[in-house]
Amino acid sequence: MIRNYGTVAWRNLIRNKLFSAINVLGLALGMTASLLIFLWIRDELSIGRQYAHSAQLYRIMEREYTDGKVVADDDTPGLLADELKKEFPEVVYAAGFSWEEGHVLTVGDKAIRQTGCFAGADWFNMYSIPLLAGTPAMALQSPNGVAISRKLAEIYFATPQNALGKSIRFDNGNDYQVTAVFENLPANDPEKYDFLLSWAAFLQREPWLTDWTNGGPKTRVLLRPDANVAQVDAKLKWFLKGRNTDFGPTFYINLFLQAETDAHLYSSFKDGFLDGGRIEYVQLLAVVAVFLLLIAGVNFMNLATARSVKRAREVGVRKVVGAARSALMGQFIGEALLLTLFAVLIALSLVKLFMPFFNQLTDKQLALPVDQPVFWAITLALWLGMGLLAGSYPALFLSSLHPVRVLKGTLRFGAGAQLFRRGLVVFQFTLSMLLIVGTVVIYQQLDYIQRKNLGYSRENLITIPLEGELARNYPVVRQELLRMAGIQSVTKTNGNPLRNGSTTESVTWPGKDPNAAISFHNSAVGYDFAKTMKLTFRQGRDFSPAFRTDSSNYLINEAAAKRIGYSNPVGQPLIFWGKPGKIIGLLRDFHFNSLHEPIRPLIIRLADNHYGNLLIRTQPGQTRPALASLEALCQKLNPKFPFTYSFVDAEYQRTYRSETVVGTLSTIFATLAIFIACLGLFGLAAFMAEQRTKEIGVRKVLGASVASVVALLSRDFLKLVVIAIVIASPVAWYVMRQWLQGFAYQVEISGWVFALAGFLSLLIAFLTVSFQSLKAALMNPVKSLRSE
Structure with a gap:
């Protein structure tokens, strides 16, 4: 019997190639997207949980109350870790952890810039990073020791x-001596x-950092x-x-x-x-x-319902010859499982095919596990799940048909079935509208x-x-750079112009x-900082070597x-860190x-530091030759350090990498959801056309035009899309308003956004339905009425 069911199922799929292909394609695309999202979510949820003692690991956070405001971060005093071990019996291990830094590491003739940090002696006891050489106890004990990766x-x-x-050599x-070698960190490790x-x-x-009033590094504890x-x-x-x-009435810090496992x-x-x-992105995806799986189902x-008229007589004959309802349900669910199996195999192949692109897009290193x-x-x-979900309704519906009504040709679908199908269309396009x-x-x-x-x-x-020499001989380097073609201005800064996290309360007036x-x-900067950054002065001037007193003077912003x-x-x-000066x-x-x-x-103060970054503005269109000149100068004056540079606009793009990824994924999944929803609309249009074949024939005989027939068949579907637009618009406004709250500076959600999304939904729906409607309207009425 099972073999017979399999044969019937296969023949039915082959006989209806177009509908079978559409079914498999819709399911496969929905599963492909869902599997990729599942792998991404799985990776996100695993971050911070890869250590043997993850459940006992905690970060020390500060909640700083100052000037009527509250700010939370993980910048803590440098002595905190050791003190916590002394004061808290619940703390097994504690370690400080610094910010990431780039250093040139040299061994023989190999000089390469690498990224590293400073960490407390307990680090390898807390984080179960395998050591390939050395021991956790000795890895970070010596001030002259260094632990390196494989x-x-x-x-x-x-x-x-x-x-x-x-x-x-650093x-x-x-010179630092290698005290341990640890395994390379996993790609999804939060620390780099x-x-x-x-x-x-x-x-x-x-x-x-030995002063408790200063913060900056991180502190981790193992309870x-x-x-x-x-x-x-x-x-x-x-x-x-x-x-x-x-600490005082208006300034204090609470630790928590x-x-x-929650930090990421x-x-x-x-x-x-x-x-x-x-977590909001994880939940959203x-x-x-x-929803993609539901739409596919x-x-x-x-589509199965649309083809039910074709299968109704088959069901009637089977029931007349004694087929039980359970057997018929098994037949149709079996067909659904067979189709779904094809879809799963195709989806796995598509996931494998698209994985490199998806990894590049999301900055991940995912693989099918x-x-x-x-x-x-x-x-x-x-x-x-998909097979049973997709096949349940057709199986229940078709197996419930009365053989007498089917074989007499009086099969009709009740109001409940029509309402259900219309509700599915509204659901599909509500989601599509949200995504648009x-x-x-x-x-x-x-x-x-x-x-x-x-x-x-x-x-x-x-x-x-x-x-190196760039820092020690900065005035000479600056003059050399300014003489080069293509370079407009030069300055220096102790940090990154895009990220300034250094704060102080030691300011009086x-x-x-x-x-x-x-x-x-x-921030500490060099001469011509405002000129190089192209900042605008409301009052006053920039730092200048013509004024010797500028070493104790300051620039401030409007805030x-x-x-x-x-x-x-x-x-x-203005008195900054106890140093009196004037605002210039x-x-x-x-x-x-x-x-x-x-x-x-x-x-902003004038820098006396010998670290940070050179900041160079090139003439428009002269960046490439300017870089060549820069490299030649750095190799001449600073030969022991590899030439390294970055563009501020590229760094700016990386700052919003997460938002860019979400935007791209939203576009892809919105397009995919609309496409899959249109497959469903195509199926319903086919169903309606089959149901109203004779009605269309009669209308054409009585003189109805093709346009009027297309309008007749399209009108009901477009009404459903309008309902979806009405439902989705306030929900979409609320959801996106919440997302925009994460930006201090944001766009306003205009009404034209909803008008555009609604127009696109209606246009796509109309084009999808029109194809099937036009096909029905162009049918020769003789063929549809000859049985009459």
Whole structure:
């Protein structure tokens, strides 16, 4: 019997090639998109959970109350980790962790820039990163020791075993001895480093970190398995009170814990408290994946129903000869499972085919986990679930038909069945409308980010690490650069012009409330900083070598002037870090951080540092020859360091990489959802045309035009699409409004967005239905009425 059912199912699929192909294509596309999303979500959820003790790992966070505002981040004092181990019996291990830095590592004639950090001695005890050489206890104990990755060991020493005990020169200065070799970090590890230096070396290099009033590095702790996290959190809250001497009525810091397993997905804070993060993208794509599967399943139902008239007589004959309803249901569900099996096989092939493109788009290194039973269990569940979902309605419907009505030709579909099918169409196009509106709004916001006047020009702006002879002989280097063709201006800065996270409360002025702690961002720059960045002065001037007193003078932005209370700040006194000076320039506000954040008060001082970045503006159209000249000069003056540069506009693009990826995925999935929904609409149009074949024939005999017949068949479907537009519009507005709240500077959602999305939905629906309607309208009425 099963063999007979299989034969009948196969013959039916072959006989209806077009409908079978549409069914398989719709299911395959829905499954392909859902599998790709599943792999992406799986990777996102695994970040922070790859360590043996992930459940016990926590990040120490600060909630800083200052100037009537609350800000949360993970910048902590440099001495915090050691103190926590002493004061908290629940803490098994604790380690500080610095920001990522690029250093030139030299062994013999190999000098390559690598990325690394400083970490506390407990780091390898806390994070179960396999060591290929050395021990966790000794890896980060020595101030002159360095732990390197397998990749670096193979680059410099051929094997991890050969690396142990060997020396590496850092930035052509100090030599460090390899104390351990660790396995390369997984691609999805939240931290990116290829070497680690000891915390003792970090405190020696940055003595300001031994002051409890300063923060910057991160702190991680590993709690005992039986530790009460809530109690630890409560005790931790006021830990800095008494240690940080800046505490007062208007300034204080509360510490709190954040689980390592939550840090990646829940990283956005508003007014000091958790406000989402990447989890929102995970949830969004999970919903999209489910909807795509549902739309694909709905299409199967619609197409199967559309062909039910063709199968009705078959069902009637089978029932007359004694076929039970359960057997008929098994027959149709079996056909659905067979179709779904084809779709699953095609989907797996498409996932394999599109994986490189998807990885490039999402900056992932995903692969089909064919060696994991869980993956095959999910695939099996997907096959059975989609097969049963897609085949259930046709099976129940067709198996319930009365043979007498079917064989007499009086088969009609009731109001309930029609309402159900119309509801599915509304559901499909509601989702499509949501995706269209979302795609348009995301595109608008990304375009706004690209076109936003940042207060400076990021085009033709290049950064070069200030290191070695470039740092020691900066005045000479600057003069050499300014003499080169194609270079417009040169300056230096102690940080990144796109990301300024350095803040201080050590700013005073006449009339300031002595109890008020007000936070200011600050930056150290060279001469011509405003000129090179193309900043605009409201008042005053830039730093100039013609004024020797500029070493104690300051530039401020409008936000700082407003917070200080100076209406005409130029010439007014300002004391920064205890160093008195005057304000010589008032700059128009410019964005020195992400557009996710509002512009904060900023103080700029003249740099006396020998680190940071050279900032070079080239003449428009002269960037390539200017780079060649730059490289030649760097190789001449700084031969022991490889020439490295980056474009500020490229860095700016990378800042909004997550939003760009979401925008691209939204476009792809919106297009796919609309396409799959149109397959369902095509099926319903075919169903309606078959149901009304004789009616169309009669109308044509009575003189109806082709246009009137097309309008007749299209009108009902377009009404459903209009209903979907009405339902989707307020939902889309609310969802996208919530997404835009993550930006301090954002576009307004205009009414034309919904008008455009509605027009596109109606146009696509009309074109889809018109194809089938036109085909029915052009049919010879003699063929449809000859049985009469």
